[in-house]
Amino acid sequence: SPSRPAAAWFERAIADLWAWQAEGGSDARPWLDHGRWALRAPLSSEPPPRIGEPPQPVFLPAEGEGVHQFPLGPVMGSLGEPAHHRFQVLGETIVRLEVLLGYTHKGLPALWRGQPPLRAAPFIARLSGDSTVAHAWAFAGAVERALGVEPPPRAVALRGVLAELERLANHLRDIGALSGEAGFAWPQARLGALCEVLLRASEAAFGHRLLMDRVIPGGLAADISLDGREGLRAALRLVAAELPSIRDVMEEHASLQDRISGCGVLKPEWASLLGAGGIVGRAAGRGFDARRDLAYPPYDQHPPTVPQASASDVEARLTLRLEEISVGLPLIEALLDSLPQGGVSAVS
Structure with missing residues:
Protein backbone atom coordinates (compact mmCIF):
# COMPACT_ATOMS: atom_id res chain seq x y z
CA SER A 1 0.00 0.00 0.00
CA PRO A 2 1.17 3.62 -0.35
CA SER A 3 1.76 3.79 3.40
CA ARG A 4 4.06 0.74 3.28
CA PRO A 5 5.75 0.88 -0.14
CA ALA A 6 8.48 -1.56 0.92
CA ALA A 7 5.82 -4.28 1.17
CA ALA A 8 5.15 -4.16 -2.58
CA TRP A 9 7.81 -6.73 -3.51
CA PHE A 10 6.53 -9.16 -0.88
CA GLU A 11 2.94 -8.61 -1.96
CA ARG A 12 3.85 -9.28 -5.58
CA ALA A 13 5.83 -12.41 -4.65
CA ILE A 14 2.92 -13.76 -2.58
CA ALA A 15 0.56 -13.14 -5.49
CA ASP A 16 2.89 -14.96 -7.89
CA LEU A 17 3.35 -17.99 -5.62
CA TRP A 18 0.00 -18.32 -3.82
CA ALA A 19 -2.40 -16.11 -5.84
CA TRP A 20 -3.24 -14.12 -2.71
CA GLN A 21 -3.81 -10.46 -3.52
CA ALA A 22 -3.02 -7.75 -1.00
CA GLU A 23 -5.98 -5.58 -0.04
CA GLY A 24 -5.20 -2.01 -1.01
CA GLY A 25 -2.05 -3.06 -2.82
CA SER A 26 -0.83 -0.50 -5.33
CA ASP A 27 1.20 -2.78 -7.63
CA ALA A 28 -0.23 -6.05 -8.98
CA ARG A 29 2.43 -6.70 -11.65
CA PRO A 30 4.12 -10.12 -11.60
CA TRP A 31 7.55 -10.10 -10.02
CA LEU A 32 8.86 -13.68 -9.76
CA ASP A 33 6.56 -15.35 -12.29
CA HIS A 34 7.66 -14.46 -15.82
CA GLY A 35 5.12 -16.73 -17.46
CA ARG A 36 7.52 -19.65 -17.92
CA TRP A 37 6.42 -21.88 -15.05
CA ALA A 38 4.24 -24.84 -15.99
CA LEU A 39 1.69 -23.78 -13.35
CA PRO A 57 7.51 -7.67 -18.41
CA VAL A 58 5.76 -4.42 -17.56
CA PHE A 59 7.77 -1.52 -16.17
CA LEU A 60 6.69 1.88 -14.99
CA PRO A 61 6.84 4.41 -17.84
CA ALA A 62 9.67 6.85 -18.26
CA GLU A 63 8.51 10.33 -17.35
CA GLY A 64 10.10 13.68 -18.07
CA GLU A 65 11.93 15.26 -20.96
CA GLY A 66 15.23 13.58 -21.77
CA VAL A 67 14.62 10.50 -19.60
CA HIS A 68 15.81 7.30 -21.26
CA GLN A 69 15.31 3.63 -20.40
CA PHE A 70 17.84 0.87 -20.83
CA PRO A 71 17.83 -2.76 -19.66
CA LEU A 72 20.57 -4.75 -17.97
CA GLY A 73 20.28 -8.52 -17.56
CA PRO A 74 18.93 -10.99 -16.75
CA VAL A 75 22.07 -12.65 -18.15
CA MET A 76 24.89 -11.10 -16.15
CA GLY A 77 28.66 -11.39 -16.35
CA SER A 78 29.07 -12.24 -12.68
CA LEU A 79 28.25 -14.93 -10.14
CA GLY A 80 25.25 -13.02 -8.83
CA GLU A 81 21.66 -14.13 -9.26
CA PRO A 82 20.18 -13.41 -12.71
CA ALA A 83 18.10 -10.25 -12.56
CA HIS A 84 16.53 -7.87 -15.04
CA HIS A 85 17.42 -4.28 -14.15
CA ARG A 86 15.46 -1.55 -15.91
CA PHE A 87 17.14 1.84 -15.54
CA GLN A 88 15.57 5.21 -16.24
CA VAL A 89 18.29 7.82 -16.53
CA LEU A 90 18.57 11.53 -17.13
CA GLY A 91 22.15 12.14 -18.13
CA GLU A 92 24.23 10.49 -15.40
CA THR A 93 21.38 10.57 -12.88
CA ILE A 94 19.43 7.36 -12.29
CA VAL A 95 15.84 8.55 -12.02
CA ARG A 96 14.34 5.11 -11.35
CA LEU A 97 15.55 1.53 -11.15
CA GLU A 98 13.26 -1.49 -11.21
CA VAL A 99 14.42 -5.06 -10.70
CA LEU A 100 12.78 -8.33 -11.72
CA LEU A 101 13.97 -11.47 -9.94
CA GLY A 102 12.81 -15.08 -9.94
CA TYR A 103 14.74 -16.36 -12.95
CA THR A 104 16.34 -19.07 -10.80
CA HIS A 105 13.58 -19.41 -8.20
CA LYS A 106 14.08 -22.82 -6.60
CA GLY A 107 10.64 -23.30 -5.08
CA LEU A 108 12.13 -24.04 -1.67
CA PRO A 109 8.91 -23.32 0.28
CA ALA A 110 7.28 -26.24 -1.51
CA LEU A 111 10.23 -28.49 -0.66
CA TRP A 112 10.27 -27.77 3.07
CA ARG A 113 6.49 -27.72 3.51
CA GLY A 114 5.40 -30.63 5.71
CA GLN A 115 8.95 -31.60 6.62
CA PRO A 116 10.06 -32.10 10.24
CA PRO A 117 12.25 -29.21 11.46
CA LEU A 118 15.59 -30.97 11.10
CA ARG A 119 14.72 -32.01 7.54
CA ALA A 120 13.53 -28.51 6.66
CA ALA A 121 16.61 -26.78 8.09
CA PRO A 122 18.95 -27.52 5.12
CA PHE A 123 16.48 -25.87 2.73
CA ILE A 124 16.37 -22.76 4.91
CA ALA A 125 20.16 -22.67 5.05
CA ARG A 126 20.28 -22.54 1.25
CA LEU A 127 17.99 -19.57 0.74
CA SER A 128 21.10 -17.42 0.33
CA GLY A 129 24.68 -18.62 0.59
CA ASP A 130 26.04 -15.38 2.03
CA SER A 131 23.46 -15.27 4.84
CA THR A 132 23.05 -18.94 5.62
CA VAL A 133 23.70 -18.45 9.35
CA ALA A 134 21.18 -15.62 9.60
CA HIS A 135 18.41 -17.61 7.92
CA ALA A 136 19.21 -20.82 9.79
CA TRP A 137 19.26 -19.01 13.14
CA ALA A 138 15.93 -17.28 12.46
CA PHE A 139 14.34 -20.61 11.53
CA ALA A 140 15.86 -22.44 14.48
CA GLY A 141 14.69 -19.74 16.86
CA ALA A 142 11.14 -19.90 15.52
CA VAL A 143 11.06 -23.70 15.86
CA GLU A 144 12.51 -23.59 19.37
CA ARG A 145 9.95 -21.05 20.56
CA ALA A 146 7.11 -23.00 18.98
CA LEU A 147 8.19 -26.28 20.60
CA GLY A 148 9.45 -24.86 23.89
CA VAL A 149 13.01 -26.07 23.28
CA GLU A 150 15.90 -24.25 24.95
CA PRO A 151 19.24 -24.52 23.10
CA PRO A 152 22.29 -25.08 25.32
CA PRO A 153 24.15 -21.92 26.44
CA ARG A 154 27.29 -22.98 24.57
CA ALA A 155 25.31 -23.33 21.34
CA VAL A 156 23.78 -19.88 21.85
CA ALA A 157 27.20 -18.29 22.30
CA LEU A 158 28.60 -20.08 19.26
CA ARG A 159 25.64 -18.94 17.18
CA GLY A 160 26.81 -15.42 17.93
CA VAL A 161 30.32 -16.33 16.78
CA LEU A 162 28.97 -17.84 13.56
CA ALA A 163 26.75 -14.84 12.84
CA GLU A 164 29.57 -12.37 13.41
CA LEU A 165 31.94 -14.38 11.21
CA GLU A 166 29.33 -14.32 8.45
CA ARG A 167 28.90 -10.57 8.89
CA LEU A 168 32.67 -10.06 8.79
CA ALA A 169 33.12 -12.11 5.61
CA ASN A 170 30.29 -10.24 3.89
CA HIS A 171 31.80 -6.88 4.81
CA LEU A 172 35.20 -7.89 3.46
CA ARG A 173 33.66 -9.10 0.19
CA ASP A 174 31.36 -6.11 -0.22
CA ILE A 175 34.01 -3.49 0.49
CA GLY A 176 36.32 -5.18 -1.98
CA ALA A 177 33.60 -5.45 -4.62
CA LEU A 178 32.65 -1.80 -4.19
CA SER A 179 36.26 -0.77 -4.60
CA GLY A 180 36.56 -2.91 -7.71
CA GLU A 181 33.39 -1.45 -9.22
CA ALA A 182 34.90 2.00 -8.68
CA GLY A 183 38.02 0.98 -10.61
CA PHE A 184 40.39 0.51 -7.67
CA ALA A 185 41.54 -3.11 -7.81
CA TRP A 186 44.15 -3.24 -5.04
CA PRO A 187 41.75 -3.16 -2.05
CA GLN A 188 39.56 -5.74 -3.77
CA ALA A 189 42.52 -8.10 -4.14
CA ARG A 190 43.77 -7.58 -0.59
CA LEU A 191 40.35 -7.83 1.04
CA GLY A 192 39.60 -10.90 -1.06
CA ALA A 193 42.75 -12.53 0.29
CA LEU A 194 41.76 -11.69 3.87
CA CYS A 195 38.28 -13.08 3.26
CA GLU A 196 39.80 -16.31 1.97
CA VAL A 197 41.90 -16.61 5.14
CA LEU A 198 38.74 -16.15 7.20
CA LEU A 199 36.78 -18.72 5.17
CA ARG A 200 39.52 -21.31 5.58
CA ALA A 201 39.66 -20.65 9.31
CA SER A 202 35.88 -21.01 9.49
CA GLU A 203 36.07 -24.36 7.74
CA ALA A 204 38.77 -25.58 10.14
CA ALA A 205 36.80 -24.41 13.16
CA PHE A 206 33.27 -25.40 12.15
CA GLY A 207 33.57 -27.73 9.16
CA HIS A 208 32.21 -25.46 6.41
CA ARG A 209 33.64 -22.41 4.66
CA LEU A 210 30.28 -20.65 4.52
CA LEU A 211 29.17 -22.06 7.91
CA MET A 212 26.24 -23.77 6.21
CA ASP A 213 24.16 -26.31 8.16
CA ARG A 214 25.93 -25.42 11.40
CA VAL A 215 22.88 -23.84 13.08
CA ILE A 216 20.00 -26.27 13.48
CA PRO A 217 16.83 -26.33 15.60
CA GLY A 218 17.88 -27.17 19.13
CA GLY A 219 21.42 -25.84 18.90
CA LEU A 220 24.32 -26.58 16.58
CA ALA A 221 25.24 -29.50 14.35
CA ALA A 222 28.76 -29.62 15.83
CA ASP A 223 30.97 -27.87 18.37
CA ILE A 224 33.91 -25.66 17.44
CA SER A 225 37.10 -27.68 17.06
CA LEU A 226 39.94 -27.03 19.48
CA ASP A 227 42.58 -26.57 16.79
CA GLY A 228 40.19 -24.57 14.66
CA ARG A 229 39.59 -22.10 17.46
CA GLU A 230 43.23 -21.06 17.48
CA GLY A 231 43.27 -20.79 13.70
CA LEU A 232 40.19 -18.60 13.89
CA ARG A 233 41.87 -16.30 16.38
CA ALA A 234 44.91 -16.04 14.10
CA ALA A 235 42.69 -15.09 11.15
CA LEU A 236 40.95 -12.41 13.23
CA ARG A 237 44.30 -10.98 14.31
CA LEU A 238 45.43 -10.82 10.67
CA VAL A 239 42.31 -8.90 9.65
CA ILE A 260 31.71 7.31 -3.87
CA SER A 261 31.30 10.66 -2.10
CA GLY A 262 27.82 12.06 -2.68
CA CYS A 263 26.88 9.10 -4.87
CA GLY A 264 23.79 6.96 -4.34
CA VAL A 265 22.21 9.17 -1.69
CA LEU A 266 19.12 7.72 -0.02
CA LYS A 267 17.23 10.55 1.63
CA PRO A 268 16.51 9.84 5.31
CA GLU A 269 12.77 10.30 4.78
CA TRP A 270 12.85 7.69 2.02
CA ALA A 271 14.87 5.34 4.21
CA SER A 272 12.23 5.72 6.91
CA LEU A 273 9.34 5.22 4.50
CA LEU A 274 10.95 2.09 3.06
CA GLY A 275 11.91 0.76 6.48
CA ALA A 276 15.54 0.46 5.39
CA GLY A 277 17.61 -1.55 7.83
CA GLY A 278 21.15 -2.81 8.14
CA ILE A 279 23.98 -0.80 6.63
CA VAL A 280 21.64 1.15 4.34
CA GLY A 281 19.39 2.22 7.19
CA ARG A 282 22.17 3.04 9.64
CA ALA A 283 23.99 5.10 7.00
CA ALA A 284 20.79 7.17 6.69
CA GLY A 285 20.50 7.84 10.41
CA ARG A 286 18.25 4.89 11.31
CA GLY A 287 20.06 3.43 14.30
CA PHE A 288 18.10 0.20 14.73
CA ASP A 289 20.14 -2.97 15.20
CA ALA A 290 18.25 -6.12 16.22
CA ARG A 291 21.23 -7.47 18.15
CA ARG A 292 21.34 -4.44 20.41
CA ASP A 293 17.73 -3.24 20.42
CA LEU A 294 16.10 -6.66 20.80
CA ALA A 295 19.04 -7.94 22.87
CA TYR A 296 18.48 -11.63 22.23
CA PRO A 297 21.11 -14.08 23.52
CA PRO A 298 24.08 -13.97 23.36
CA TYR A 299 23.89 -10.24 22.62
CA ASP A 300 22.12 -9.58 25.91
CA GLN A 301 25.45 -10.39 27.57
CA HIS A 302 27.63 -9.04 24.75
CA PRO A 303 25.91 -5.92 23.38
CA PRO A 304 27.48 -4.84 20.10
CA THR A 305 28.72 -1.37 19.31
CA VAL A 306 26.57 -0.06 16.44
CA PRO A 307 28.20 2.58 14.20
CA GLN A 308 25.85 5.05 12.55
CA ALA A 309 26.04 7.81 9.94
CA SER A 310 23.75 10.33 8.30
CA ALA A 311 25.26 11.19 4.90
CA SER A 312 23.48 8.19 3.37
CA ASP A 313 25.75 7.95 0.35
CA VAL A 314 28.06 5.21 -0.89
CA GLU A 315 30.94 6.61 1.14
CA ALA A 316 28.89 6.49 4.34
CA ARG A 317 27.88 2.89 3.71
CA LEU A 318 31.47 1.92 2.93
CA THR A 319 32.71 3.63 6.08
CA LEU A 320 30.09 1.87 8.20
CA ARG A 321 31.20 -1.50 6.86
CA LEU A 322 34.80 -0.73 7.78
CA GLU A 323 33.73 0.39 11.25
CA GLU A 324 31.56 -2.69 11.75
CA ILE A 325 34.58 -4.86 11.01
CA SER A 326 36.61 -2.94 13.59
CA VAL A 327 34.01 -3.35 16.34
CA GLY A 328 33.06 -6.88 15.28
CA LEU A 329 36.52 -8.37 15.72
CA PRO A 330 36.68 -7.82 19.51
CA LEU A 331 33.07 -8.99 19.80
CA ILE A 332 33.99 -12.36 18.28
CA GLU A 333 37.01 -12.58 20.59
CA ALA A 334 34.83 -11.82 23.61
CA LEU A 335 32.34 -14.52 22.64
CA LEU A 336 35.14 -17.04 22.20
CA ASP A 337 36.72 -16.07 25.53
CA SER A 338 33.48 -16.60 27.45
CA LEU A 339 32.19 -19.80 25.86
CA PRO A 340 30.16 -21.80 28.41
CA GLN A 341 30.98 -25.44 28.98
CA GLY A 342 28.63 -28.22 27.93
CA GLY A 343 27.01 -29.59 24.82
CA VAL A 344 25.76 -27.76 21.76
CA SER A 345 22.45 -29.47 21.02
CA ALA A 346 19.24 -30.02 22.95
CA VAL A 347 18.20 -32.64 20.39
CA SER A 348 19.45 -36.16 20.99
Whole structure:
Protein backbone atom coordinates (compact mmCIF):
# COMPACT_ATOMS: atom_id res chain seq x y z
CA SER A 1 0.00 0.00 0.00
CA PRO A 2 1.17 3.62 -0.35
CA SER A 3 1.76 3.79 3.40
CA ARG A 4 4.06 0.74 3.28
CA PRO A 5 5.75 0.88 -0.14
CA ALA A 6 8.48 -1.56 0.92
CA ALA A 7 5.82 -4.28 1.17
CA ALA A 8 5.15 -4.16 -2.58
CA TRP A 9 7.81 -6.73 -3.51
CA PHE A 10 6.53 -9.16 -0.88
CA GLU A 11 2.94 -8.61 -1.96
CA ARG A 12 3.85 -9.28 -5.58
CA ALA A 13 5.83 -12.41 -4.65
CA ILE A 14 2.92 -13.76 -2.58
CA ALA A 15 0.56 -13.14 -5.49
CA ASP A 16 2.89 -14.96 -7.89
CA LEU A 17 3.35 -17.99 -5.62
CA TRP A 18 0.00 -18.32 -3.82
CA ALA A 19 -2.40 -16.11 -5.84
CA TRP A 20 -3.24 -14.12 -2.71
CA GLN A 21 -3.81 -10.46 -3.52
CA ALA A 22 -3.02 -7.75 -1.00
CA GLU A 23 -5.98 -5.58 -0.04
CA GLY A 24 -5.20 -2.01 -1.01
CA GLY A 25 -2.05 -3.06 -2.82
CA SER A 26 -0.83 -0.50 -5.33
CA ASP A 27 1.20 -2.78 -7.63
CA ALA A 28 -0.23 -6.05 -8.98
CA ARG A 29 2.43 -6.70 -11.65
CA PRO A 30 4.12 -10.12 -11.60
CA TRP A 31 7.55 -10.10 -10.02
CA LEU A 32 8.86 -13.68 -9.76
CA ASP A 33 6.56 -15.35 -12.29
CA HIS A 34 7.66 -14.46 -15.82
CA GLY A 35 5.12 -16.73 -17.46
CA ARG A 36 7.52 -19.65 -17.92
CA TRP A 37 6.42 -21.88 -15.05
CA ALA A 38 4.24 -24.84 -15.99
CA LEU A 39 1.69 -23.78 -13.35
CA ARG A 40 0.36 -20.47 -12.14
CA ALA A 41 0.52 -19.79 -8.39
CA PRO A 42 2.50 -23.03 -7.86
CA LEU A 43 2.24 -22.95 -4.04
CA SER A 44 -1.54 -22.53 -3.98
CA SER A 45 -3.81 -25.43 -3.06
CA GLU A 46 -4.92 -26.03 -6.66
CA PRO A 47 -2.49 -24.34 -9.07
CA PRO A 48 -4.00 -23.93 -12.55
CA PRO A 49 -1.99 -24.84 -15.66
CA ARG A 50 -0.19 -22.18 -17.63
CA ILE A 51 -1.95 -21.22 -20.86
CA GLY A 52 -0.58 -19.01 -23.60
CA GLU A 53 2.74 -17.39 -24.36
CA PRO A 54 4.84 -15.72 -21.64
CA PRO A 55 3.98 -12.01 -21.41
CA GLN A 56 6.51 -9.25 -21.74
CA PRO A 57 7.51 -7.67 -18.41
CA VAL A 58 5.76 -4.42 -17.56
CA PHE A 59 7.77 -1.52 -16.17
CA LEU A 60 6.69 1.88 -14.99
CA PRO A 61 6.84 4.41 -17.84
CA ALA A 62 9.67 6.85 -18.26
CA GLU A 63 8.51 10.33 -17.35
CA GLY A 64 10.10 13.68 -18.07
CA GLU A 65 11.93 15.26 -20.96
CA GLY A 66 15.23 13.58 -21.77
CA VAL A 67 14.62 10.50 -19.60
CA HIS A 68 15.81 7.30 -21.26
CA GLN A 69 15.31 3.63 -20.40
CA PHE A 70 17.84 0.87 -20.83
CA PRO A 71 17.83 -2.76 -19.66
CA LEU A 72 20.57 -4.75 -17.97
CA GLY A 73 20.28 -8.52 -17.56
CA PRO A 74 18.93 -10.99 -16.75
CA VAL A 75 22.07 -12.65 -18.15
CA MET A 76 24.89 -11.10 -16.15
CA GLY A 77 28.66 -11.39 -16.35
CA SER A 78 29.07 -12.24 -12.68
CA LEU A 79 28.25 -14.93 -10.14
CA GLY A 80 25.25 -13.02 -8.83
CA GLU A 81 21.66 -14.13 -9.26
CA PRO A 82 20.18 -13.41 -12.71
CA ALA A 83 18.10 -10.25 -12.56
CA HIS A 84 16.53 -7.87 -15.04
CA HIS A 85 17.42 -4.28 -14.15
CA ARG A 86 15.46 -1.55 -15.91
CA PHE A 87 17.14 1.84 -15.54
CA GLN A 88 15.57 5.21 -16.24
CA VAL A 89 18.29 7.82 -16.53
CA LEU A 90 18.57 11.53 -17.13
CA GLY A 91 22.15 12.14 -18.13
CA GLU A 92 24.23 10.49 -15.40
CA THR A 93 21.38 10.57 -12.88
CA ILE A 94 19.43 7.36 -12.29
CA VAL A 95 15.84 8.55 -12.02
CA ARG A 96 14.34 5.11 -11.35
CA LEU A 97 15.55 1.53 -11.15
CA GLU A 98 13.26 -1.49 -11.21
CA VAL A 99 14.42 -5.06 -10.70
CA LEU A 100 12.78 -8.33 -11.72
CA LEU A 101 13.97 -11.47 -9.94
CA GLY A 102 12.81 -15.08 -9.94
CA TYR A 103 14.74 -16.36 -12.95
CA THR A 104 16.34 -19.07 -10.80
CA HIS A 105 13.58 -19.41 -8.20
CA LYS A 106 14.08 -22.82 -6.60
CA GLY A 107 10.64 -23.30 -5.08
CA LEU A 108 12.13 -24.04 -1.67
CA PRO A 109 8.91 -23.32 0.28
CA ALA A 110 7.28 -26.24 -1.51
CA LEU A 111 10.23 -28.49 -0.66
CA TRP A 112 10.27 -27.77 3.07
CA ARG A 113 6.49 -27.72 3.51
CA GLY A 114 5.40 -30.63 5.71
CA GLN A 115 8.95 -31.60 6.62
CA PRO A 116 10.06 -32.10 10.24
CA PRO A 117 12.25 -29.21 11.46
CA LEU A 118 15.59 -30.97 11.10
CA ARG A 119 14.72 -32.01 7.54
CA ALA A 120 13.53 -28.51 6.66
CA ALA A 121 16.61 -26.78 8.09
CA PRO A 122 18.95 -27.52 5.12
CA PHE A 123 16.48 -25.87 2.73
CA ILE A 124 16.37 -22.76 4.91
CA ALA A 125 20.16 -22.67 5.05
CA ARG A 126 20.28 -22.54 1.25
CA LEU A 127 17.99 -19.57 0.74
CA SER A 128 21.10 -17.42 0.33
CA GLY A 129 24.68 -18.62 0.59
CA ASP A 130 26.04 -15.38 2.03
CA SER A 131 23.46 -15.27 4.84
CA THR A 132 23.05 -18.94 5.62
CA VAL A 133 23.70 -18.45 9.35
CA ALA A 134 21.18 -15.62 9.60
CA HIS A 135 18.41 -17.61 7.92
CA ALA A 136 19.21 -20.82 9.79
CA TRP A 137 19.26 -19.01 13.14
CA ALA A 138 15.93 -17.28 12.46
CA PHE A 139 14.34 -20.61 11.53
CA ALA A 140 15.86 -22.44 14.48
CA GLY A 141 14.69 -19.74 16.86
CA ALA A 142 11.14 -19.90 15.52
CA VAL A 143 11.06 -23.70 15.86
CA GLU A 144 12.51 -23.59 19.37
CA ARG A 145 9.95 -21.05 20.56
CA ALA A 146 7.11 -23.00 18.98
CA LEU A 147 8.19 -26.28 20.60
CA GLY A 148 9.45 -24.86 23.89
CA VAL A 149 13.01 -26.07 23.28
CA GLU A 150 15.90 -24.25 24.95
CA PRO A 151 19.24 -24.52 23.10
CA PRO A 152 22.29 -25.08 25.32
CA PRO A 153 24.15 -21.92 26.44
CA ARG A 154 27.29 -22.98 24.57
CA ALA A 155 25.31 -23.33 21.34
CA VAL A 156 23.78 -19.88 21.85
CA ALA A 157 27.20 -18.29 22.30
CA LEU A 158 28.60 -20.08 19.26
CA ARG A 159 25.64 -18.94 17.18
CA GLY A 160 26.81 -15.42 17.93
CA VAL A 161 30.32 -16.33 16.78
CA LEU A 162 28.97 -17.84 13.56
CA ALA A 163 26.75 -14.84 12.84
CA GLU A 164 29.57 -12.37 13.41
CA LEU A 165 31.94 -14.38 11.21
CA GLU A 166 29.33 -14.32 8.45
CA ARG A 167 28.90 -10.57 8.89
CA LEU A 168 32.67 -10.06 8.79
CA ALA A 169 33.12 -12.11 5.61
CA ASN A 170 30.29 -10.24 3.89
CA HIS A 171 31.80 -6.88 4.81
CA LEU A 172 35.20 -7.89 3.46
CA ARG A 173 33.66 -9.10 0.19
CA ASP A 174 31.36 -6.11 -0.22
CA ILE A 175 34.01 -3.49 0.49
CA GLY A 176 36.32 -5.18 -1.98
CA ALA A 177 33.60 -5.45 -4.62
CA LEU A 178 32.65 -1.80 -4.19
CA SER A 179 36.26 -0.77 -4.60
CA GLY A 180 36.56 -2.91 -7.71
CA GLU A 181 33.39 -1.45 -9.22
CA ALA A 182 34.90 2.00 -8.68
CA GLY A 183 38.02 0.98 -10.61
CA PHE A 184 40.39 0.51 -7.67
CA ALA A 185 41.54 -3.11 -7.81
CA TRP A 186 44.15 -3.24 -5.04
CA PRO A 187 41.75 -3.16 -2.05
CA GLN A 188 39.56 -5.74 -3.77
CA ALA A 189 42.52 -8.10 -4.14
CA ARG A 190 43.77 -7.58 -0.59
CA LEU A 191 40.35 -7.83 1.04
CA GLY A 192 39.60 -10.90 -1.06
CA ALA A 193 42.75 -12.53 0.29
CA LEU A 194 41.76 -11.69 3.87
CA CYS A 195 38.28 -13.08 3.26
CA GLU A 196 39.80 -16.31 1.97
CA VAL A 197 41.90 -16.61 5.14
CA LEU A 198 38.74 -16.15 7.20
CA LEU A 199 36.78 -18.72 5.17
CA ARG A 200 39.52 -21.31 5.58
CA ALA A 201 39.66 -20.65 9.31
CA SER A 202 35.88 -21.01 9.49
CA GLU A 203 36.07 -24.36 7.74
CA ALA A 204 38.77 -25.58 10.14
CA ALA A 205 36.80 -24.41 13.16
CA PHE A 206 33.27 -25.40 12.15
CA GLY A 207 33.57 -27.73 9.16
CA HIS A 208 32.21 -25.46 6.41
CA ARG A 209 33.64 -22.41 4.66
CA LEU A 210 30.28 -20.65 4.52
CA LEU A 211 29.17 -22.06 7.91
CA MET A 212 26.24 -23.77 6.21
CA ASP A 213 24.16 -26.31 8.16
CA ARG A 214 25.93 -25.42 11.40
CA VAL A 215 22.88 -23.84 13.08
CA ILE A 216 20.00 -26.27 13.48
CA PRO A 217 16.83 -26.33 15.60
CA GLY A 218 17.88 -27.17 19.13
CA GLY A 219 21.42 -25.84 18.90
CA LEU A 220 24.32 -26.58 16.58
CA ALA A 221 25.24 -29.50 14.35
CA ALA A 222 28.76 -29.62 15.83
CA ASP A 223 30.97 -27.87 18.37
CA ILE A 224 33.91 -25.66 17.44
CA SER A 225 37.10 -27.68 17.06
CA LEU A 226 39.94 -27.03 19.48
CA ASP A 227 42.58 -26.57 16.79
CA GLY A 228 40.19 -24.57 14.66
CA ARG A 229 39.59 -22.10 17.46
CA GLU A 230 43.23 -21.06 17.48
CA GLY A 231 43.27 -20.79 13.70
CA LEU A 232 40.19 -18.60 13.89
CA ARG A 233 41.87 -16.30 16.38
CA ALA A 234 44.91 -16.04 14.10
CA ALA A 235 42.69 -15.09 11.15
CA LEU A 236 40.95 -12.41 13.23
CA ARG A 237 44.30 -10.98 14.31
CA LEU A 238 45.43 -10.82 10.67
CA VAL A 239 42.31 -8.90 9.65
CA ALA A 240 42.73 -6.53 12.60
CA ALA A 241 46.37 -5.91 11.69
CA GLU A 242 45.81 -5.21 8.00
CA LEU A 243 42.52 -3.34 8.06
CA PRO A 244 43.87 0.09 9.19
CA SER A 245 46.37 0.34 6.34
CA ILE A 246 43.78 -0.77 3.78
CA ARG A 247 41.35 1.82 5.11
CA ASP A 248 44.01 4.54 4.95
CA VAL A 249 44.78 3.73 1.32
CA MET A 250 41.10 3.82 0.37
CA GLU A 251 40.45 7.09 2.19
CA GLU A 252 43.48 8.75 0.56
CA HIS A 253 42.73 7.54 -2.97
CA ALA A 254 41.28 10.62 -4.68
CA SER A 255 39.76 8.76 -7.62
CA LEU A 256 37.88 6.36 -5.33
CA GLN A 257 36.61 9.18 -3.14
CA ASP A 258 35.39 11.09 -6.19
CA ARG A 259 33.33 8.09 -7.23
CA ILE A 260 31.71 7.31 -3.87
CA SER A 261 31.30 10.66 -2.10
CA GLY A 262 27.82 12.06 -2.68
CA CYS A 263 26.88 9.10 -4.87
CA GLY A 264 23.79 6.96 -4.34
CA VAL A 265 22.21 9.17 -1.69
CA LEU A 266 19.12 7.72 -0.02
CA LYS A 267 17.23 10.55 1.63
CA PRO A 268 16.51 9.84 5.31
CA GLU A 269 12.77 10.30 4.78
CA TRP A 270 12.85 7.69 2.02
CA ALA A 271 14.87 5.34 4.21
CA SER A 272 12.23 5.72 6.91
CA LEU A 273 9.34 5.22 4.50
CA LEU A 274 10.95 2.09 3.06
CA GLY A 275 11.91 0.76 6.48
CA ALA A 276 15.54 0.46 5.39
CA GLY A 277 17.61 -1.55 7.83
CA GLY A 278 21.15 -2.81 8.14
CA ILE A 279 23.98 -0.80 6.63
CA VAL A 280 21.64 1.15 4.34
CA GLY A 281 19.39 2.22 7.19
CA ARG A 282 22.17 3.04 9.64
CA ALA A 283 23.99 5.10 7.00
CA ALA A 284 20.79 7.17 6.69
CA GLY A 285 20.50 7.84 10.41
CA ARG A 286 18.25 4.89 11.31
CA GLY A 287 20.06 3.43 14.30
CA PHE A 288 18.10 0.20 14.73
CA ASP A 289 20.14 -2.97 15.20
CA ALA A 290 18.25 -6.12 16.22
CA ARG A 291 21.23 -7.47 18.15
CA ARG A 292 21.34 -4.44 20.41
CA ASP A 293 17.73 -3.24 20.42
CA LEU A 294 16.10 -6.66 20.80
CA ALA A 295 19.04 -7.94 22.87
CA TYR A 296 18.48 -11.63 22.23
CA PRO A 297 21.11 -14.08 23.52
CA PRO A 298 24.08 -13.97 23.36
CA TYR A 299 23.89 -10.24 22.62
CA ASP A 300 22.12 -9.58 25.91
CA GLN A 301 25.45 -10.39 27.57
CA HIS A 302 27.63 -9.04 24.75
CA PRO A 303 25.91 -5.92 23.38
CA PRO A 304 27.48 -4.84 20.10
CA THR A 305 28.72 -1.37 19.31
CA VAL A 306 26.57 -0.06 16.44
CA PRO A 307 28.20 2.58 14.20
CA GLN A 308 25.85 5.05 12.55
CA ALA A 309 26.04 7.81 9.94
CA SER A 310 23.75 10.33 8.30
CA ALA A 311 25.26 11.19 4.90
CA SER A 312 23.48 8.19 3.37
CA ASP A 313 25.75 7.95 0.35
CA VAL A 314 28.06 5.21 -0.89
CA GLU A 315 30.94 6.61 1.14
CA ALA A 316 28.89 6.49 4.34
CA ARG A 317 27.88 2.89 3.71
CA LEU A 318 31.47 1.92 2.93
CA THR A 319 32.71 3.63 6.08
CA LEU A 320 30.09 1.87 8.20
CA ARG A 321 31.20 -1.50 6.86
CA LEU A 322 34.80 -0.73 7.78
CA GLU A 323 33.73 0.39 11.25
CA GLU A 324 31.56 -2.69 11.75
CA ILE A 325 34.58 -4.86 11.01
CA SER A 326 36.61 -2.94 13.59
CA VAL A 327 34.01 -3.35 16.34
CA GLY A 328 33.06 -6.88 15.28
CA LEU A 329 36.52 -8.37 15.72
CA PRO A 330 36.68 -7.82 19.51
CA LEU A 331 33.07 -8.99 19.80
CA ILE A 332 33.99 -12.36 18.28
CA GLU A 333 37.01 -12.58 20.59
CA ALA A 334 34.83 -11.82 23.61
CA LEU A 335 32.34 -14.52 22.64
CA LEU A 336 35.14 -17.04 22.20
CA ASP A 337 36.72 -16.07 25.53
CA SER A 338 33.48 -16.60 27.45
CA LEU A 339 32.19 -19.80 25.86
CA PRO A 340 30.16 -21.80 28.41
CA GLN A 341 30.98 -25.44 28.98
CA GLY A 342 28.63 -28.22 27.93
CA GLY A 343 27.01 -29.59 24.82
CA VAL A 344 25.76 -27.76 21.76
CA SER A 345 22.45 -29.47 21.02
CA ALA A 346 19.24 -30.02 22.95
CA VAL A 347 18.20 -32.64 20.39
CA SER A 348 19.45 -36.16 20.99
